[in-house]
Amino acid sequence: MNKDANTAATQGSPAVKPVCAHCGGDRIVRDASVHWKRSTSEWALDDTQEPNFFCDTCNVEGIDIVQWIAVDPEAELPVMIGARVRIRDRRLIGGDRFKDREGIVVRENSLEGFYVNLDMTPRERVKKVELVMPRHLEVLWLSEPPQP
Numbered sequence: 076m077n078k079d080a081n082t083a084a085t086q087g088s089p090a091v092k093p094v095c096a097h098c099g100g101d102r103i104v105r106d107a108s109v110h111w112k113r114s115t116s117e118w119a120l121d122d123t124q125e126p127n128f129f130c131d132t133c134n135v136e137g138i139d140i141v142q143w144i145a146v147d148p149e150a151e152l153p154v155m156i157g158a159r160v161r162i163r164d165r166r167l168i169g170g171d172r173f174k175d176r177e178g179i180v181v182r183e184n185s186l187e188g189f190y191v192n193l194d195m196t197p198r199e200r201v202k203k204v205e206l207v208m209p210r211h212l213e214v215l216w217l218s219e220p221p222q223p
């Protein structure tokens with residue numbers, strides 16, 4: 076889990092749900108354990124375990140099989156660390172060579188831009204990192220739900 080994601084601005088975030096990265100199904104389950112909490116006299120969920128997700132549809136499991144998407148497909152997800160994004164046309168003079176490229180948001184910049192770790196093309200030899208303003212990013216999915 077990424078601590079930086081908790082600090083990103085998420086006001087007005089749409090409701091999100093986890094879906095399977097392999098099949099897109101939303102029947103995701105997790106194992107959990109509980110302990111008896113004397114102070115409240117009820118079973119309390121243990122949060123010390125590593126999150127492990129199972130997909131009931133295609134039976135894959137793991138800590139990284141889940142993508143968080145908006146419940147309402149029309150809703151825009153917030154840009155945050157760990158988000159998978161696509162770069163919109165920035166209408167740069169001479170054309171935008173990174174238009175439609177996808178990648179993962181790795182860091183926030185003080186000027187309110189975000190550094191995107193771009194997926195490598197077959198021709199590239201080194202990873203490219205591009206600083207992009209949030210309005211030029213389309214968020215495809217989040218690696219974890221936004222914090223309220």
Ligand SMILES: [Zn+2]
Pocket residue numbers: 095096097098099100130131132133134135
């Ligand atoms: Zn699945």
